[in-house]
Amino acid sequence: MAKYAVIGLGRFGSTVATRLYENGDEVIAFDNNPKAIDEIKGRVSNAVILDSTDERALKEQGINEMDGVILAIGNNIEVSVLTVVILKKFGAGPIYAKVDNKLHRRIMELLGIKNIYFPEEQIGEQLANSLLSKNVLNYFDLNQKLSITEITVPPEYVSKTLQDLALPTKRKINIIAIKYQKLKVTDAGENIIEWETNDMPGANDVIHEGDVLVLLGQKHEIVSLIKEIS
Amino acid sequence: MAKYAVIGLGRFGSTVATRLYENGDEVIAFDNNPKAIDEIKGRVSNAVILDSTDERALKEQGINEMDGVILAIGNNIEVSVLTVVILKKFGAGPIYAKVDNKLHRRIMELLGIKNIYFPEEQIGEQLANSLLSKNVLNYFDLNQKLSITEITVPPEYVSKTLQDLALPTKRKINIIAIKYQKLKVTDAGENIIEWETNDMPGANDVIHEGDVLVLLGQKHEIVSLIKEIS
Ligand SMILES: Nc1ncnc2c1ncn2[C@@H]1O[C@H](COP(=O)(O)OP(=O)(O)OP(=O)(O)O)[C@@H](O)[C@H]1O
Ligand SMILES: Nc1ncnc2c1ncn2[C@@H]1O[C@H](COP(=O)(O)OP(=O)(O)OP(=O)(O)O)[C@@H](O)[C@H]1O
Numbered sequence: 089m090a091k092y093a094v095i096g097l098g099r100f101g102s103t104v105a106t107r108l109y110e111n112g113d114e115v116i117a118f119d120n121n122p123k124a125i126d127e128i129k130g131r132v133s134n135a136v137i138l139d140s141t142d143e144r145a146l147k148e149q150g151i152n153e154m155d156g157v158i159l160a161i162g163n164n165i166e167v168s169v170l171t172v173v174i175l176k177k178f179g180a181g182p183i184y185a186k187v188d189n190k191l192h193r194r195i196m197e198l199l200g201i202k203n204i205y206f207p208e209e210q211i212g213e214q215l216a217n218s219l220l221s222k223n224v225l226n227y228f229d230l231n232q233k234l235s236i237t238e239i240t241v242p243p244e245y246v247s248k249t250l251q252d253l254a255l256p257t258k259r260k261i262n263i264i265a266i267k268y269q270k271l272k273v274t275d276a277g278e279n280i281i282e283w284e285t286n287d288m289p290g291a292n293d294v295i296h297e298g299d300v301l302v303l304l305g306q307k308h309e310i311v312s313l314i315k316e317i318s
Numbered sequence: 319m320a321k322y323a324v325i326g327l328g329r330f331g332s333t334v335a336t337r338l339y340e341n342g343d344e345v346i347a348f349d350n351n352p353k354a355i356d357e358i359k360g361r362v363s364n365a366v367i368l369d370s371t372d373e374r375a376l377k378e379q380g381i382n383e384m385d386g387v388i389l390a391i392g393n394n395i396e397v398s399v400l401t402v403v404i405l406k407k408f409g410a411g412p413i414y415a416k417v418d419n420k421l422h423r424r425i426m427e428l429l430g431i432k433n434i435y436f437p438e439e440q441i442g443e444q445l446a447n448s449l450l451s452k453n454v455l456n457y458f459d460l461n462q463k464l465s466i467t468e469i470t471v472p473p474e475y476v477s478k479t480l481q482d483l484a485l486p487t488k489r490k491i492n493i494i495a496i497k498y499q500k501l502k503v504t505d506a507g508e509n510i511i512e513w514e515t516n517d518m519p520g521a522n523d524v525i526h527e528g529d530v531l532v533l534l535g536q537k538h539e540i541v542s543l544i545k546e547i548s
Contacts, residue, residue, distance in 0.1 A: 092449065099419065103442030111450055112545075156449060184445060189329065205445060207437035212333030215414060215435060219322065219386060220341055228458060230468075230532065233515055234495060236460065256518055264494050264534050265464060285463055287535065288486055302460065304494050304534075305517065315342075 089113055090155040093180075094132075095140045095171060097124040100186050100207060101160025106131045116149065140171040152178040162188035165195065172199050220311065221318035225300060235310040238267070241299045242317040251291040259313060261305035263289050268299045319343055320385040323410075324362075325370045325401060327354040330416050330437060331390025336361045346379065370401040382408040392418035395425065402429050450541065451548035455530060465540040468497070471529045472547040481521040489543060491535035493519050498529045 090113045094105040097119040105128065109115045115132040119125055120139045128135050138145045140161065151157065157180050161168045168185070175183055176199070184203040187193040196204050217227040226238040245253060255261040266286045274280055286293065295301070303310060320343045324335040327349040335358065339345045345362040349355055350369045358365050368375045370391065381387065387410050391398045398415070405413055406429070414433040417423040426434050447457040456468040475483060485491040496516045504510055516523065525531070533540060 090449070090452070099436075099438035100442045103439045104446045107443055107446035108449060111446060113449070155452070158445070184449075205441050206329075207441035208329035209333045211435050211437035211440055212330045213337055215388070216334045216337035216341060219320070219338060219343070219414075222320070222385070226460070228460075228466075230456070230458075230466065230495075234517060234532075236466065238460075260517070262494060262518065264492060265460075287464060287490065288492060302464075 091153070092116070092156050092158060093118065093149075093151055093154045094158045094160060095119075095138075096160035096162075096186075097121075097128055097135075098160060098162070100162070100205070101158065102128055104158050104160065109133060116154075118149070141167060141174065143174050143177075146174060146180075147178065151175065152180040154180060157181060157183050159183055159185045162186045162192070165192050168192065169195060169199070172196070172201065176200070220314045223317055224314055229307065230304070233306055234304060235307040236264075236302065236304050237310050237314065238300055238302050239314065239317065241295055241297065241301060243297075245295050245301075246297045247294060249292050249294050250289055253295070255303070259305065259309050261303050261309055261313060263301055264304045265289065265302035266293065266295070266299055267302070268296060321383070322346070322386050322388060323348065323379070323381055323384045324388045324390060325349075325368075326390035326392075326416075327351075327358055327365075328390060328392070330392070330435070331388065332358055334388050334390065339363060346384075348379070371397060371404065373404050373407075376404060376410075377408065381405065382410040384410060387411060387413050389413055389415045392416045392422070395422050398422065399425060399429070402426070402431065406430075450544045453547055454544055459537065460534070463536055464534060465537040466494075466532065466534050467540050467544065468530055468532050469544065469547065471525055471527065471531060473527075475525050475531075476527045477524060479522050479524050480519055483525070485533075489535065489539050491533050491539055491543060493531055494534045495519065495532035496523065496525070496529055497532070498526060 092108055093116050094101050095118045105115050105117045109132045117128050117132045117135045118138040122137055125135045125137050183201055185196050185201045186205045193204055193206055218224055223240045224237055228236045230236050266289050267283055269281050270284045272280055272282050322338050323346050324331050325348045327347055335345050335347045339362045347358050347362045347365045348368040352367055355365045355367050413431055415426050415431045416435045417426055423434055423436055448454055453470045458466045460466050496519050497513055499511050500514045502510055502512050
């Protein structure tokens with residue numbers, strides 16, 4: 089069980105704080121707005137009214153005994169920067185910082201922060217990439233080189249086995265899961281369609297119309313496959 | 319090549335608009351702030367000053383001839399809702415809506431919007447989950463059931479082959495990639511360490527100390543594995 093401090097309880101900070109607590113970690117939440125503290129009580133280990141630029145208060149709260157500090161004050165670059173300087177002075181960390189704009193991110197990079205989060209940009213890119221094609225239901229950059237995508241099965245794949253397709257050999261793309269629809273009967277005797285996932289696809293598995301393929305591969309391979317099947 | 323309208327050019331909207339354009343799609347960007355329009359000119363197909371609650375202006379711009387409409391006005395629930403009502407009246411869509419808080423999301427759900435984005439919450443959860451353990455470098459929910467995680471290799475895995483570990487059989491978890499460090503010599507004759515990715519791991523591949531494993535599996539299996547190796 090790890091111990092984290094979350095400074096700033098806006099939408100990002102409060103999400104991180106409560107989720108970490110639900111995951112079983114110890115979470116101390118800080119904010120200088122009493123209302124934010126009231127709202128989060130009971131959903132974290134401890135919630136304390138505190139100004140993040142108050143060195144002594146941070147020290148008293150044991151900020152350098154944490155396994156990590158999440159700095160979730162995006163809107164005020166000055167406060168965010170001053171807080172980082174104080175945290176670094178105490179050797180507190182690692183620091184996970186949320187930023188609100190490109191300048192803010194650049195400043196955090198220059199301060200040596202490695203874990204930077206810019207939600208609007210990250211989710212904006214994810215949406216744009218998932219719209220690469222009508223057939224793309226989902227798209228992630230796993231890291232700088234690898235991407236994962238979920239696509240509806242193109243007509244030319246239907247009735248082929250994974251071995252026929254030979255995506256790994258031909259395109260260096262792995263089919264890591266196949267989602268398919270299954271007809272079920274409810275307890276009420278109703279016929280319904282439910283989605284199931286085959287997360288261990290085998291070479292002899294056959295692809296059916298309406299299936300969804302989950303693919304992993306190098307980004308440019310994934311993107312070129314997507315453009316080809318559209 | 320698809321045609322998209324992006325309404326609202328804040329950080330989320332401008333990211334989506336410019337990224338879609340870079341991806342090769344036709345993008346018409348709308349905002350009622352002339353400054354936002356100036357800033358994005360040249361990075362989208364067309365940028366037009368427009369109030370999203372102006373039915374006639376939207377119609378004149380051909381809003382119902384789009385392959386999709388991205389509604390990126392989070393801060394003003396009233397404007398956002400009114401715009402959705404107008405878009406639905408024209409049969410424009412599908413609609414991808416950004417929301418700024420839980421109430422806004424609930425309203426969008428009630429209006430029948432299926433593609434809802436709440437960046438602070440989504441990235442907040444992703445960060446919290448990636449902190450499940452010091453050994454977790456990354457964590458995604460691929461969908462409601464499947465998760466992907468990158469973990470540092472636990473000591474008990476070192477020198478074993480993938481076949482030895484038998485993660486798929488024992489835990490229904492797939493090792494979909496292995497990242498490892500490789501010693502290289504630069505043109506300047508320097509020894510440096512670079513990360514490489516084996517994205518087609520084979521049964522006889524051996525795991526080395528310092529490797530990073532990329533795993534895919536059912537969420538509860540992934541989470542229990544993470545808790546075990548911590
Ligand atoms: N000096 C400070 N010390 C402690 N908390 C602060 C300080 N300044 C601001 N906060 C708190 O940080 C929280 C987040 O701040 P703010 O809303 O400005 O940032 P944000 O990044 O836009 O938030 P969100 O996560 O909702 O996007 C607020 O609850 C605010 O009260
Ligand atoms: N009625 C309107 N018609 C067109 N554009 C509008 C309208 N109202 C607001 N906008 C624009 O929408 C953009 C985003 O608005 P706002 O910043 O309020 O939302 P946000 O969701 O907080 O943005 P961000 O994506 O930066 O988080 C702004 O550029 C603003 O000018």
